[in-house]
Amino acid sequence: MLVKPLLHEALCNGCGLCLTVCECGALVLVRNVIKIIEVESCGYCTECELVCPTGAIECPFEIVIEDSIEITIEE
Amino acid sequence: MAIEIDLLKSVPYFLGLSTAELEAIKQHVFEQSAQRNDMILLEEEASQAVYFVVSGVVKVFKTSVEGKEQILCIVKAGESFNDIAVFDGGPNPASVIAMTPVVLYGITKTDMETILRKHPNLATNVIKILSKKVRHFVSLVEDLSFRHVTDRLAKLLLEYATDHGRISEGEGQRPRLTQQEMAAMVGTAREVVGRSLKALEEEGAIRMDRHRIVVVNKKLLQEMSGVTGG
Numbered sequence: 173m174l175v176k177p178l179l180h181e182a183l184c185n186g187c188g189l190c191l192t193v194c195e196c197g198a199l200v201l202v203r204n205v206i207k208i209i210e211v212e213s214c215g216y217c218t219e220c221e222l223v224c225p226t227g228a229i230e231c232p233f234e235i236v237i238e239d240s241i242e243i244t245i246e247e
Numbered sequence: 248m249a250i251e252i253d254l255l256k257s258v259p260y261f262l263g264l265s266t267a268e269l270e271a272i273k274q275h276v277f278e279q280s281a282q283r284n285d286m287i288l289l290e291e292e293a294s295q296a297v298y299f300v301v302s303g304v305v306k307v308f309k310t311s312v313e314g315k316e317q318i319l320c321i322v323k324a325g326e327s328f329n330d331i332a333v334f335d336g337g338p339n340p341a342s343v344i345a346m347t348p349v350v351l352y353g354i355t356k357t358d359m360e361t362i363l364r365k366h367p368n369l370a371t372n373v374i375k376i377l378s379k380k381v382r383h384f385v386s387l388v389e390d391l392s393f394r395h396v397t398d399r400l401a402k403l404l405l406e407y408a409t410d411h412g413r414i415s416e417g418e419g420q421r422p423r424l425t426q427q428e429m430a431a432m433v434g435t436a437r438e439v440v441g442r443s444l445k446a447l448e449e450e451g452a453i454r455m456d457r458h459r460i461v462v463v464n465k466k467l468l469q470e471m472s473g474v475t476g477g
Binding site (some may be wrong): 174175181215216217221230232233234235236237239 | 424
């Protein structure tokens with residue numbers, strides 16, 4: 173399953189800054205709260221996280237060594 | 248939920264204690280759960296207890312008056328936090344927040360004093376644990392004082408790829424770090440972390456694979472971070 177940015181809806185103030193920087197159209201405001209509608213097109217650029225003034229969007233990274241990814245594919 | 252002896256046995260504090268001793272200690276242990284981003288302890292508040300992470304991951308951090316965050320350490324299953332406040336009687340030295348859903352065991356300051364009186368051999372374990380923590384903080388001071396940001400980030404990536412980046416670990420046991428959290432760990436701004444990650448990718452040390460930072464040249468990261476071997 174494709175990992176998407178984490179949204180904390182309670183923190184969203186509906187300012188829409190994230191929409192202005194999202195180049196892939198993955199985000200939308202629904203009743204003044206941000207939602208991710210197109211997960212497949214989200215490239216995880218983290219720009220939305222960067223501009224969010226309230227910390228409502230987080231883009232956490234897994235840190236892995238290359239070998240362990242190969243193990244995942246084999247499994 | 249009942250406190251499990253097997254889980255207590257896996258905590259370094261209680262290494263070498265007999266099942267009978269653990270059964271006695273168990274009476275003093277309480278359990279606490281938290282969700283991601285739940286605040287567990289607040290800096291400078293009166294200390295209540297020492298905590299052991301049973302599952303999940305928490306971060307221990309300080310916040311400046313300007314709101315800048317410095318992460319002191321990430322605590323994972325089997326490890327403890329807030330030890331110092333329990334032993335020196337001072338307030339919580341740092342704040343603690345859950346990075347994943349967590350289950351914690353805790354022992355209050357008063358109960359820990361009782362336990363240490365009844366089981367003095369536990370003190371040796373405590374000394375070892377506190378010494379390890381001092382060593383960690385000495386290393387952190389060295390990094391913040393003497394290393395460049397990209398080198399500090401290289402060291403962080405190396406530590407996390409080695410310590411946490413194994414697929415065999417459960418998802419909840421593998422902390423995922425935002426660029427803000429990485430910045431707070433290496434003592435810089437979030438924007439600098441973004442630039443440093445790009446620099447490391449251009450040098451061929453890592454590959455950004457969407458939500459993954461893949462270490463592709465461990466040796467190069469080791470050279471940058473001054474870590475030998477592995």
